[in-house]
Amino acid sequence: LPRVLPAGASAHLPGITWPVPAVFAWLASAGSIPAAEMLRTFNCGIGMVLVVAPEATDTVRASLEAAGERVHAIGTVVPRGPDDPAVRFDAMESTWPAA
Numbered sequence: 001l002p003r004v005l006p007a008g009a010s011a012h013l014p015g016i017t018w019p020v021p022a023v024f025a026w027l028a029s030a031g032s033i034p035a036a037e038m039l040r041t042f043n044c045g046i047g048m049v050l051v052v053a054p055e056a057t058d059t060v061r062a063s064l065e066a067a068g069e070r071v072h073a074i075g076t077v078v079p080r081g082p083d084d085p086a087v088r089f090d091a092m093e094s095t096w097p098a099a
Contacts, residue, residue, distance in 0.1 A: 010079070011051075011078075012076050014075060015091040015092065015094070020096070021045045024044045025096070027042075036089045036092050
């Protein structure tokens with residue numbers, strides 16, 4: 001995700017908003033791996049990310065769903081401050097699925 005963002009932008013993921021395959025929940029539990037580290041290391045069920053202008057979201061979602069794809073809004077792109085990370089994860093531990 002950081003590679004597709006323009007300079008000055010950050011992706012904000014406010015929590016787990018997609019179905020995480022059981023293997024990732026098991027791995028996190030078995031290895032005592034925090035959710036944020038799991039997300040930095042593995043895709044955790046996100047196969048592809050599209051960064052879409054807010055006004056195009058409904059059209060893109062409808063098109064993808066019509067093609068048989070499952071769509072989950074996972075976050076937003078926000079202005080990035082000088083000390084902000086390229087991707088900010090919030091509340092991941094509290095929304096991470098139980099193993």
